[in-house]
Amino acid sequence: MWIATAGGALLIAAMIADAIGTLVVTRGRGGRWRPTTAWYELTWTIVRAVSVRLPARAGEALLNAYPALSLLGLLIVWLIGLLLGWALVYLGLGQPPGAHGDWATTVYYAGTGLFAASFGSARATSAQLLSLVETVMGLGTVALMISYLPALYGAYSRREAKLLTLDDPIGGRITPLRVIVVHSGGTDLERLYRFCADWEQWMAEILESHTSYPMLALFRSQHAGQSWITALGVVTDAATLACAAIDGAEAREAYFLHRRGARAVNDIADRLRVREAESDWMTRENFQGAWSGLVTTSFPLRPEEETWERLVELRARYGRRLQGLIDFLLAPHGFWGHSAEETVRQEVAAAGAAARRRARRPRA
Numbered sequence: 625m626w627i628a629t630a631g632g633a634l635l636i637a638a639m640i641a642d643a644i645g646t647l648v649v650t651r652g653r654g655g656r657w658r659p660t661t662a663w664y665e666l667t668w669t670i671v672r673a674v675s676v677r678l679p680a681r682a683g684e685a686l687l688n689a690y691p692a693l694s695l696l697g698l699l700i701v702w703l704i705g706l707l708l709g710w711a712l713v714y715l716g717l718g719q720p721p722g723a724h725g726d727w728a729t730t731v732y733y734a735g736t737g738l739f740a741a742s743f744g745s746a747r748a749t750s751a752q753l754l755s756l757v758e759t760v761m762g763l764g765t766v767a768l769m770i771s772y773l774p775a776l777y778g779a780y781s782r783r784e785a786k787l788l789t790l791d792d793p794i795g796g797r798i799t800p801l802r803v804i805v806v807h808s809g810g811t812d813l814e815r816l817y818r819f820c821a822d823w824e825q826w827m828a829e830i831l832e833s834h835t836s837y838p839m840l841a842l843f844r845s846q847h848a849g850q851s852w853i854t855a856l857g858v859v860t861d862a863a864t865l866a867c868a869a870i871d872g873a874e875a876r877e878a879y880f881l882h883r884r885g886a887r888a889v890n891d892i893a894d895r896l897r898v899r900e901a902e903s904d905w906m907t908r909e910n911f912q913g914a915w916s917g918l919v920t921t922s923f924p925l926r927p928e929e930e931t932w933e934r935l936v937e938l939r940a941r942y943g944r945r946l947q948g949l950i951d952f953l954l955a956p957h958g959f960w961g962h963s964a965e966e967t968v969r970q971e972v973a974a975a976g977a978a979a980r981r982r983a984r985r986p987r988a
Contacts, residue, residue: 632712636761639705643765646698647772659701664839665897667694672954676980680973683980684844687954691843695776699769703738703762710734710758719751738762779833780843786826787850790859791961797971798959801917803862810921813873816866820877823859824884830856831888838895841953849960849972851953857946858959860885861939865914868935871924886942893945901947905957906939908932954979 639659646660671690675683711727711734714720720733737755739762792798792806808816830852834840845851863881866873873879911932918925925931950957956975960968 628712629716632709635709639702676983787855795964800862800865801914817877820881824881827884834892849968851955853955854959864938869931889942889946898948898952900944904943
Protein backbone atom coordinates (compact mmCIF):
# COMPACT_ATOMS: atom_id res chain seq x y z
CA MET A 625 0.00 0.00 0.00
CA TRP A 626 3.00 2.26 -0.36
CA ILE A 627 1.47 3.69 -3.54
CA ALA A 628 -1.49 5.07 -1.57
CA THR A 629 0.87 6.54 1.04
CA ALA A 630 3.09 8.15 -1.61
CA GLY A 631 0.10 9.53 -3.52
CA GLY A 632 -1.39 10.94 -0.35
CA ALA A 633 1.90 12.58 0.58
CA LEU A 634 2.13 14.20 -2.86
CA LEU A 635 -1.44 15.51 -2.59
CA ILE A 636 -0.75 16.94 0.87
CA ALA A 637 2.44 18.60 -0.39
CA ALA A 638 0.57 20.10 -3.36
CA MET A 639 -2.12 21.61 -1.12
CA ILE A 640 0.36 23.08 1.36
CA ALA A 641 2.59 24.43 -1.41
CA ASP A 642 -0.40 26.05 -3.10
CA ALA A 643 -1.63 27.66 0.13
CA ILE A 644 1.82 29.04 0.91
CA GLY A 645 2.35 30.14 -2.69
CA THR A 646 -0.99 31.95 -2.72
CA LEU A 647 -0.95 33.59 0.70
CA VAL A 648 2.71 33.92 1.64
CA VAL A 649 5.12 33.81 -1.29
CA THR A 650 2.79 35.67 -3.75
CA ARG A 651 5.51 35.92 -6.38
CA GLY A 652 5.56 34.77 -9.94
CA ARG A 653 2.92 33.47 -12.27
CA GLY A 654 0.90 30.58 -10.93
CA GLY A 655 1.00 27.37 -12.95
CA ARG A 656 -2.22 25.89 -14.30
CA TRP A 657 -1.65 22.79 -12.17
CA ARG A 658 -2.08 24.79 -8.97
CA PRO A 659 -5.43 24.35 -7.21
CA THR A 660 -5.82 28.12 -6.77
CA THR A 661 -5.34 28.79 -10.48
CA ALA A 662 -7.70 26.00 -11.52
CA TRP A 663 -10.29 27.06 -8.93
CA TYR A 664 -10.44 30.69 -10.07
CA GLU A 665 -10.35 29.89 -13.78
CA LEU A 666 -13.22 27.42 -13.41
CA THR A 667 -15.42 29.37 -11.01
CA TRP A 668 -14.92 32.80 -12.62
CA THR A 669 -15.72 31.37 -16.05
CA ILE A 670 -18.97 29.91 -14.70
CA VAL A 671 -19.95 32.98 -12.65
CA ARG A 672 -19.13 35.33 -15.52
CA ALA A 673 -21.19 33.28 -17.99
CA VAL A 674 -24.15 33.06 -15.60
CA SER A 675 -24.08 36.73 -14.55
CA VAL A 676 -24.33 38.07 -18.11
CA ARG A 677 -27.48 36.00 -18.67
CA LEU A 678 -29.24 37.08 -15.49
CA PRO A 679 -31.21 40.33 -15.12
CA ALA A 680 -28.90 43.28 -14.53
CA ARG A 681 -29.41 43.59 -10.77
CA ALA A 682 -29.18 39.85 -10.14
CA GLY A 683 -26.07 39.54 -12.29
CA GLU A 684 -24.37 42.42 -10.49
CA ALA A 685 -25.29 40.94 -7.10
CA LEU A 686 -23.68 37.66 -8.14
CA LEU A 687 -20.51 39.42 -9.25
CA ASN A 688 -20.37 41.36 -5.96
CA ALA A 689 -20.77 38.20 -3.88
CA TYR A 690 -18.34 36.07 -5.87
CA PRO A 691 -14.97 37.32 -4.49
CA ALA A 692 -15.78 36.61 -0.84
CA LEU A 693 -17.43 33.29 -1.65
CA SER A 694 -14.48 32.29 -3.82
CA LEU A 695 -12.09 32.74 -0.89
CA LEU A 696 -14.27 30.51 1.27
CA GLY A 697 -14.45 27.98 -1.55
CA LEU A 698 -10.67 28.06 -1.98
CA LEU A 699 -10.21 27.26 1.71
CA ILE A 700 -12.61 24.33 1.34
CA VAL A 701 -10.64 23.09 -1.69
CA TRP A 702 -7.43 23.08 0.34
CA LEU A 703 -9.07 21.31 3.28
CA ILE A 704 -10.66 18.67 1.05
CA GLY A 705 -7.29 18.11 -0.62
CA LEU A 706 -5.64 17.67 2.76
CA LEU A 707 -8.44 15.37 3.89
CA LEU A 708 -8.09 13.09 0.86
CA GLY A 709 -4.30 13.17 1.06
CA TRP A 710 -4.24 12.14 4.70
CA ALA A 711 -6.89 9.48 4.05
CA LEU A 712 -4.59 7.94 1.44
CA VAL A 713 -1.67 8.07 3.85
CA TYR A 714 -3.67 6.36 6.60
CA LEU A 715 -5.02 3.82 4.12
CA GLY A 716 -1.47 2.87 3.18
CA LEU A 717 -0.48 2.60 6.85
CA GLY A 718 -3.52 0.49 7.78
CA GLN A 719 -5.05 3.15 10.03
CA PRO A 720 -7.29 3.25 11.91
CA PRO A 721 -6.97 -0.26 13.35
CA GLY A 722 -9.97 -2.38 12.44
CA ALA A 723 -10.88 -0.40 9.30
CA HIS A 724 -9.42 -3.17 7.12
CA GLY A 725 -8.99 -0.86 4.15
CA ASP A 726 -12.53 0.53 4.29
CA TRP A 727 -12.31 3.86 2.43
CA ALA A 728 -15.29 5.55 4.12
CA THR A 729 -13.99 4.74 7.60
CA THR A 730 -10.51 5.94 6.69
CA VAL A 731 -11.83 9.23 5.26
CA TYR A 732 -13.90 9.79 8.42
CA TYR A 733 -10.82 9.07 10.54
CA ALA A 734 -8.77 11.57 8.51
CA GLY A 735 -11.56 14.13 8.82
CA THR A 736 -11.72 13.87 12.60
CA GLY A 737 -7.97 14.38 12.77
CA LEU A 738 -7.94 17.47 10.55
CA PHE A 739 -8.92 19.79 13.44
CA ALA A 740 -8.30 17.61 16.50
CA ALA A 741 -5.56 15.01 16.88
CA SER A 742 -6.99 11.45 17.01
CA PHE A 743 -4.77 10.09 19.75
CA GLY A 744 -7.52 7.83 21.08
CA SER A 745 -8.02 6.06 17.74
CA ALA A 746 -4.39 5.79 16.68
CA ARG A 747 -2.52 2.91 18.24
CA ALA A 748 1.00 3.14 16.88
CA THR A 749 3.29 5.99 17.92
CA SER A 750 3.92 6.87 14.26
CA ALA A 751 0.17 7.13 13.62
CA GLN A 752 -0.27 9.39 16.65
CA LEU A 753 2.55 11.63 15.42
CA LEU A 754 1.04 11.81 11.93
CA SER A 755 -2.34 12.66 13.43
CA LEU A 756 -0.73 15.56 15.27
CA VAL A 757 0.95 16.77 12.07
CA GLU A 758 -2.40 16.56 10.24
CA THR A 759 -4.10 18.68 12.89
CA VAL A 760 -1.36 21.31 12.71
CA MET A 761 -1.76 21.46 8.92
CA GLY A 762 -5.54 21.75 9.09
CA LEU A 763 -5.64 24.44 11.74
CA GLY A 764 -2.63 26.19 10.20
CA THR A 765 -4.33 26.42 6.80
CA VAL A 766 -7.45 28.00 8.35
CA ALA A 767 -5.32 30.39 10.42
CA LEU A 768 -3.30 31.35 7.34
CA MET A 769 -6.45 32.28 5.43
CA ILE A 770 -7.84 34.27 8.37
CA SER A 771 -4.58 36.20 8.81
CA TYR A 772 -4.53 36.92 5.08
CA LEU A 773 -7.94 38.63 5.00
CA PRO A 774 -6.88 41.92 6.72
CA ALA A 775 -4.10 42.44 4.15
CA LEU A 776 -6.47 41.69 1.28
CA TYR A 777 -9.26 43.98 2.47
CA GLY A 778 -6.77 46.67 3.46
CA ALA A 779 -5.47 46.77 -0.11
CA TYR A 780 -9.06 46.84 -1.38
CA SER A 781 -9.97 49.78 0.88
CA ARG A 782 -6.95 51.82 -0.21
CA ARG A 783 -7.75 51.13 -3.84
CA GLU A 784 -11.38 52.18 -3.53
CA ALA A 785 -10.71 55.28 -1.43
CA LYS A 786 -8.54 56.70 -4.20
CA LEU A 787 -11.29 56.18 -6.77
CA LEU A 788 -13.55 58.55 -4.84
CA THR A 789 -11.14 61.42 -5.58
CA LEU A 790 -11.45 61.01 -9.36
CA ASP A 791 -14.26 63.35 -10.32
CA ASP A 792 -15.33 65.89 -12.90
CA PRO A 793 -17.32 68.89 -11.59
CA ILE A 794 -19.44 69.12 -14.75
CA GLY A 795 -20.65 65.52 -14.28
CA GLY A 796 -20.90 62.80 -16.88
CA ARG A 797 -18.37 60.23 -17.89
CA ILE A 798 -14.76 61.19 -17.17
CA THR A 799 -12.53 61.27 -20.25
CA PRO A 800 -8.72 61.54 -20.50
CA LEU A 801 -9.14 65.08 -21.83
CA ARG A 802 -11.27 66.11 -18.86
CA VAL A 803 -8.69 64.62 -16.47
CA ILE A 804 -6.05 66.87 -18.03
CA VAL A 805 -8.25 69.98 -18.06
CA VAL A 806 -9.72 69.57 -14.57
CA HIS A 807 -6.37 68.92 -12.91
CA SER A 808 -4.51 71.68 -14.70
CA GLY A 809 -7.18 74.35 -15.00
CA GLY A 810 -6.24 74.45 -18.67
CA THR A 811 -3.20 76.59 -17.91
CA ASP A 812 -1.10 75.16 -15.06
CA LEU A 813 0.98 72.16 -16.11
CA GLU A 814 2.62 71.93 -12.70
CA ARG A 815 -0.75 71.09 -11.16
CA LEU A 816 -1.21 68.36 -13.74
CA TYR A 817 2.24 66.93 -13.01
CA ARG A 818 1.50 66.84 -9.27
CA PHE A 819 -1.69 64.94 -10.07
CA CYS A 820 0.33 62.47 -12.16
CA ALA A 821 2.85 61.94 -9.37
CA ASP A 822 0.03 61.28 -6.89
CA TRP A 823 -1.66 58.72 -9.11
CA GLU A 824 1.63 57.07 -10.00
CA GLN A 825 1.92 56.06 -6.34
CA TRP A 826 -1.60 54.59 -6.48
CA MET A 827 -0.72 52.62 -9.60
CA ALA A 828 2.44 51.31 -7.98
CA GLU A 829 0.31 49.98 -5.11
CA ILE A 830 -2.16 48.45 -7.58
CA LEU A 831 0.69 46.81 -9.48
CA GLU A 832 2.13 45.32 -6.30
CA SER A 833 -1.12 44.18 -4.69
CA HIS A 834 -2.93 42.87 -7.78
CA THR A 835 0.02 40.83 -9.00
CA SER A 836 0.64 39.43 -5.51
CA TYR A 837 -3.06 38.71 -4.93
CA PRO A 838 -4.71 38.46 -8.38
CA MET A 839 -8.11 37.70 -6.84
CA LEU A 840 -8.23 41.37 -5.75
CA ALA A 841 -8.98 42.26 -9.36
CA LEU A 842 -12.34 40.50 -9.04
CA PHE A 843 -13.50 42.65 -6.10
CA ARG A 844 -15.92 45.24 -7.48
CA SER A 845 -16.43 48.81 -6.36
CA GLN A 846 -19.31 49.67 -4.03
CA HIS A 847 -20.19 52.76 -6.09
CA ALA A 848 -22.09 52.67 -9.35
CA GLY A 849 -20.06 53.60 -12.40
CA GLN A 850 -16.71 53.10 -10.69
CA SER A 851 -14.21 50.33 -11.32
CA TRP A 852 -10.53 50.17 -10.52
CA ILE A 853 -9.65 49.00 -14.04
CA THR A 854 -11.54 51.78 -15.81
CA ALA A 855 -10.03 54.35 -13.41
CA LEU A 856 -6.58 52.98 -14.14
CA GLY A 857 -7.38 53.16 -17.85
CA VAL A 858 -8.68 56.73 -17.93
CA VAL A 859 -5.79 58.08 -15.82
CA THR A 860 -3.18 56.19 -17.85
CA ASP A 861 -4.79 57.41 -21.07
CA ALA A 862 -4.71 60.97 -19.76
CA ALA A 863 -0.98 60.67 -19.06
CA THR A 864 -0.44 59.07 -22.48
CA LEU A 865 -2.38 61.86 -24.22
CA ALA A 866 -0.36 64.48 -22.34
CA CYS A 867 2.94 62.83 -23.34
CA ALA A 868 1.82 62.66 -26.97
CA ALA A 869 0.41 66.18 -27.26
CA ILE A 870 2.19 68.47 -24.78
CA ASP A 871 5.75 69.44 -25.54
CA GLY A 872 8.03 68.49 -22.63
CA ALA A 873 5.52 66.21 -20.88
CA GLU A 874 7.53 63.14 -21.93
CA ALA A 875 10.28 64.24 -19.53
CA ARG A 876 8.00 64.91 -16.58
CA GLU A 877 5.70 63.03 -14.21
CA ALA A 878 3.13 62.32 -16.94
CA TYR A 879 5.56 59.96 -18.66
CA PHE A 880 6.28 58.05 -15.47
CA LEU A 881 2.55 57.68 -14.87
CA HIS A 882 2.14 56.37 -18.42
CA ARG A 883 4.90 53.82 -17.91
CA ARG A 884 3.58 52.69 -14.52
CA GLY A 885 0.06 52.33 -15.90
CA ALA A 886 1.22 50.38 -18.96
CA ARG A 887 3.21 47.99 -16.82
CA ALA A 888 0.31 47.53 -14.39
CA VAL A 889 -2.06 46.67 -17.23
CA ASN A 890 0.31 44.15 -18.82
CA ASP A 891 1.48 42.49 -15.59
CA ILE A 892 -2.04 42.12 -14.16
CA ALA A 893 -3.33 40.82 -17.49
CA ASP A 894 -0.53 38.23 -17.46
CA ARG A 895 -1.41 37.12 -13.93
CA LEU A 896 -5.08 36.77 -14.87
CA ARG A 897 -4.26 35.17 -18.25
CA VAL A 898 -6.29 37.78 -20.12
CA ARG A 899 -5.89 38.03 -23.87
CA GLU A 900 -5.79 41.21 -25.91
CA ALA A 901 -9.12 42.57 -27.09
CA GLU A 902 -9.91 42.30 -30.78
CA SER A 903 -10.48 46.05 -31.06
CA ASP A 904 -9.55 49.23 -29.23
CA TRP A 905 -11.50 52.40 -28.57
CA MET A 906 -8.59 54.57 -29.74
CA THR A 907 -9.69 55.74 -33.20
CA ARG A 908 -8.93 58.85 -35.22
CA GLU A 909 -12.47 60.08 -34.54
CA ASN A 910 -12.02 59.83 -30.76
CA PHE A 911 -8.66 61.51 -31.03
CA GLN A 912 -10.21 64.41 -32.94
CA GLY A 913 -12.61 65.01 -30.08
CA ALA A 914 -9.74 65.12 -27.58
CA TRP A 915 -7.63 67.32 -29.84
CA SER A 916 -10.46 69.83 -30.21
CA GLY A 917 -10.44 70.23 -26.44
CA LEU A 918 -6.66 70.45 -26.14
CA VAL A 919 -6.36 73.34 -28.61
CA THR A 920 -8.54 75.47 -26.31
CA THR A 921 -5.88 75.24 -23.57
CA SER A 922 -2.73 77.32 -23.30
CA PHE A 923 -0.41 74.30 -23.34
CA PRO A 924 2.53 74.11 -25.78
CA LEU A 925 1.11 71.51 -28.16
CA ARG A 926 2.83 69.51 -30.86
CA PRO A 927 1.35 69.47 -34.38
CA GLU A 928 -1.82 67.43 -34.67
CA GLU A 929 -0.43 64.73 -36.97
CA GLU A 930 2.68 64.26 -34.84
CA THR A 931 0.50 64.00 -31.73
CA TRP A 932 -1.64 61.30 -33.34
CA GLU A 933 1.40 59.26 -34.39
CA ARG A 934 2.95 59.51 -30.93
CA LEU A 935 -0.35 58.61 -29.28
CA VAL A 936 -0.75 55.48 -31.41
CA GLU A 937 2.83 54.43 -30.61
CA LEU A 938 2.51 55.00 -26.85
CA ARG A 939 -0.90 53.38 -26.48
CA ALA A 940 0.13 50.31 -28.47
CA ARG A 941 2.06 49.24 -25.35
CA TYR A 942 -1.09 48.57 -23.35
CA GLY A 943 -4.28 49.58 -25.20
CA ARG A 944 -5.66 46.20 -26.25
CA ARG A 945 -4.61 44.52 -23.02
CA LEU A 946 -6.50 47.22 -21.12
CA GLN A 947 -9.59 46.62 -23.24
CA GLY A 948 -9.24 42.88 -22.66
CA LEU A 949 -9.09 43.39 -18.89
CA ILE A 950 -12.17 45.63 -18.89
CA ASP A 951 -14.14 43.04 -20.84
CA PHE A 952 -12.80 40.15 -18.75
CA LEU A 953 -13.89 41.82 -15.50
CA LEU A 954 -17.27 42.86 -16.95
CA ALA A 955 -16.55 46.49 -16.07
CA PRO A 956 -18.61 49.19 -17.80
CA HIS A 957 -16.72 51.15 -20.40
CA GLY A 958 -16.11 54.45 -18.66
CA PHE A 959 -15.72 55.94 -15.20
CA TRP A 960 -18.24 58.23 -13.51
CA GLY A 961 -17.43 60.44 -10.52
CA HIS A 962 -19.78 61.64 -7.80
CA SER A 963 -20.68 64.81 -9.71
CA ALA A 964 -22.52 62.57 -12.20
CA GLU A 965 -24.98 61.20 -9.66
CA GLU A 966 -28.03 62.45 -11.57
CA THR A 967 -27.06 60.73 -14.81
CA VAL A 968 -24.83 57.92 -13.62
CA ARG A 969 -27.64 55.42 -13.09
CA GLN A 970 -28.88 55.56 -16.67
CA GLU A 971 -25.43 55.81 -18.24
CA VAL A 972 -23.96 53.01 -16.14
CA ALA A 973 -26.98 50.80 -16.80
CA ALA A 974 -26.48 51.28 -20.54
CA ALA A 975 -22.73 50.66 -20.25
CA GLY A 976 -23.34 47.55 -18.13
CA ALA A 977 -25.81 46.19 -20.66
CA ALA A 978 -23.26 46.76 -23.42
CA ALA A 979 -20.60 44.92 -21.39
CA ARG A 980 -22.93 41.94 -20.91
CA ARG A 981 -23.72 41.85 -24.64
CA ARG A 982 -20.01 41.78 -25.46
CA ALA A 983 -19.45 38.97 -22.96
CA ARG A 984 -22.23 36.86 -24.50
CA ARG A 985 -20.76 37.27 -27.98
CA PRO A 986 -18.41 34.34 -28.80
CA ARG A 987 -14.84 35.25 -29.62
CA ALA A 988 -13.12 34.08 -32.75
